[in-house]
Amino acid sequence: MGLVGGGRGAFIGRVHCIAAVLDNRAELVAGALSSDPQCSRDSAADYAIAADRAYGSFQEMIDRETQLPQDQRIDFVSIAVPNHVHFPVAKAAVGAGLNVVCDKPLTLNLAEAEELGQLVDQSDVVFALTHNYTGYPLVRQAREMILGGELGEINAIRAQYIQGWLRTRLETEGQKQAAWRTDPARSGAAGCFGDIATHAFNLGRYMTGLIPFEISCNLKTFEEGRQLDDYGHALIRYENGGLGTVTASQISHGRENDLQIEIDGTKGSLFWRQEEPNKMVFRQNGRPHQLYTRDPNAPFARPTAAAASRLPAGHPEAYLEAFANIYCAAYDDMAGRATGKSIERQNTIYPNVNDGVEGMYFIQQCVASSGEGGQWLPLRHPRARR
Numbered sequence: 001m002g003l004v005g006g007g008r009g010a011f012i013g014r015v016h017c018i019a020a021v022l023d024n025r026a027e028l029v030a031g032a033l034s035s036d037p038q039c040s041r042d043s044a045a046d047y048a049i050a051a052d053r054a055y056g057s058f059q060e061m062i063d064r065e066t067q068l069p070q071d072q073r074i075d076f077v078s079i080a081v082p083n084h085v086h087f088p089v090a091k092a093a094v095g096a097g098l099n100v101v102c103d104k105p106l107t108l109n110l111a112e113a114e115e116l117g118q119l120v121d122q123s124d125v126v127f128a129l130t131h132n133y134t135g136y137p138l139v140r141q142a143r144e145m146i147l148g149g150e151l152g153e154i155n156a157i158r159a160q161y162i163q164g165w166l167r168t169r170l171e172t173e174g175q176k177q178a179a180w181r182t183d184p185a186r187s188g189a190a191g192c193f194g195d196i197a198t199h200a201f202n203l204g205r206y207m208t209g210l211i212p213f214e215i216s217c218n219l220k221t222f223e224e225g226r227q228l229d230d231y232g233h234a235l236i237r238y239e240n241g242g243l244g245t246v247t248a249s250q251i252s253h254g255r256e257n258d259l260q261i262e263i264d265g266t267k268g269s270l271f272w273r274q275e276e277p278n279k280m281v282f283r284q285n286g287r288p289h290q291l292y293t294r295d296p297n298a299p300f301a302r303p304t305a306a307a308a309s310r311l312p313a314g315h316p317e318a319y320l321e322a323f324a325n326i327y328c329a330a331y332d333d334m335a336g337r338a339t340g341k342s343i344e345r346q347n348t349i350y351p352n353v354n355d356g357v358e359g360m361y362f363i364q365q366c367v368a369s370s371g372e373g374g375q376w377l378p379l380r381h382p383r384a385r386r
Contacts, residue, residue: 001026002065002098004058004089005080007034007043009176012103013080016130017047019323020078020101023310025331030065030074032058035085058089066096075334076126079103082180083188087112090127094119099126099334101327105198105363106356108188113360117383120353121345126337128330129351131202131359133259135322137294138280140349141305142263142270143207145282151265154208157236157244159200162258166192166230166250169223182228189367191228193219196259197248197366198359201236202351203261204246205358209386210238212379217366222251234366236379277318304349326350346385354383 001020006013013033020026030053034040037056044054055061058077065073076099079089087107093100094116106129107113120127133139145151170178180186181195188194204210214237219229230251236244249255259274268284278294295313296306308325311317329350333343346354361381369377 001028002030002032002061002074002077003028003047003080004032004061004077004085005034005103006031006047007036007039008046010034010080011177015320015323016078016080016101016103019132019320020327022320022324023328025328026076029053030061031055032061035081058085059092062092062096062098066098075099075338076101076330082186083194084108084186087116090116091119094123094125094127097123097125099330099337101128101130101330102356103130104202104351104356105188105194105359106353107360110357110360110364113357117353117357124337126330126333126343127353128326128348129353129356129359130323130326131199131206131351131355132319132323132326133199133203133274134206134351135308135325136272136274136277137296137305137308137317137325138272138277138292139203139207140308141292141302142272142280144302144304145270146208146263146265150268151263151270152267153242154210154238154240154263154265155242156264157204157208157210157238157242157261158263159204159245159261160247160259161196161200162248162252162255163196163250164252164255166223166226167253169225171226182226184227187228188363189228190219190363191221191226192230192248192250193217193232193234193366194228194363196250197232197234197246198362199259200246200248200261201234201362202355202359203259204244204263205355206351207261208263210240210242210244211384211386212244212362213237213239214376215362215365215369215379216374216376217369218374219366219370229370232366232370234369237376239380277322278316354385357381357383 033043077093079102217234219232280292282290296309
């Protein structure tokens with residue numbers, strides 16, 4: 001593993017590192033940990049990266065590593081930097097034939113995402129996107145139940161992601177995470193919706209497979225002086241006639257990472273909440289509510305849910321393990337690629353570059369719709385697939 005990002009003061013880089021090595025299937029051996037070359041090299045010791053593989057830039061890391069013999073160089077690059085750096089790092093890695101695990105959103109804008117998608121198509125690299133909530137066992141349980149028809153025809157998806165950490169202008173107080181996430185040059189065209197609403201949208205797509213058709217969105221910046229949205233809601237029409245809502249906030253007092261999704265079908269409904277990830281409720285009229293728990297040994301556990309669990313029931317598994325599940329699924333394909341096997345490029349258990357392009361289209365169309373007073377705009381991207 002070669003890590004880009006994660007230097008001192010960062011958050012998500014350390015998460016990627018922990019998740020990547022959790023199952024002892026990878027080793028972090030190289031890094032370009034900061035845009036500041038000295039900070040990058042100084043941070044290497046925090047990860048036990050040898051000095052001769054602590055690089056001053058991602059391009060130096062890719063150039064130097066690909067000059068090493070095949071059995072000594074890095075096999076993949078993890079991208080854990082602000083959004084505006086995703087594209088150049090991913091493009092360089094794909095061009096060098098290196099596999100990629102990239103944090104979301106895929107890029108800074110849709111044009112970059114579409115170009116990257118084409119580059120991945122033209123290569124044989126494995127490309128995973130860490131919409132990490134798709135790695136939770138009960139999310140995968142729900143996905144198999146829905147795609148297997150247990151909920152019947154899907155009529156409605158209600159997803160929300162509510163936080164409160166940006167209730168005040170933290171970006172003016174030297175808070176690193178707030179500074180880049182509220183800066184259009186580094187975050188992109190959307191703030192709250194680009195950061196967390198993309199998770200809520202992606203979760204509905206992942207669990208149901210419904211193809212989005214149109215979107216109407218209203219975004220709002222409540223903190224005066226902030227450049228990007230900190231609250232918003234979107235209405236979605238799906239191709240099967242179903243309806244969806246996505247609500248996201250980063251200014252709701254006392255809320256932390258409250259991602260919730262409720263899905264209504266003609267045969268039943270289910271509800272899952274990220275802050276209580278080892279429980280899922282299934283409801284049918286006239287019957288007692290059913291509580292599914294994360295239990296890999298239970299007869300009701302679907303294969304992907306059981307495979308995503310490391311512990312017996314009652315021992316909580318959560319955020320880091322979900323990240324690790326995405327890494328492990330990507331490793332399976334990386335190993336297959338290394339031995340010359342044909343690998344699936346479209347319908348992978350982990351989010352891939354196509355999901356990333358869809359996510360960027362979602363952001364673009366939300367911003368455009370909001371700018372037109374909630375005008376309904378197209379939402380199906382050519383890369384959308386069930």
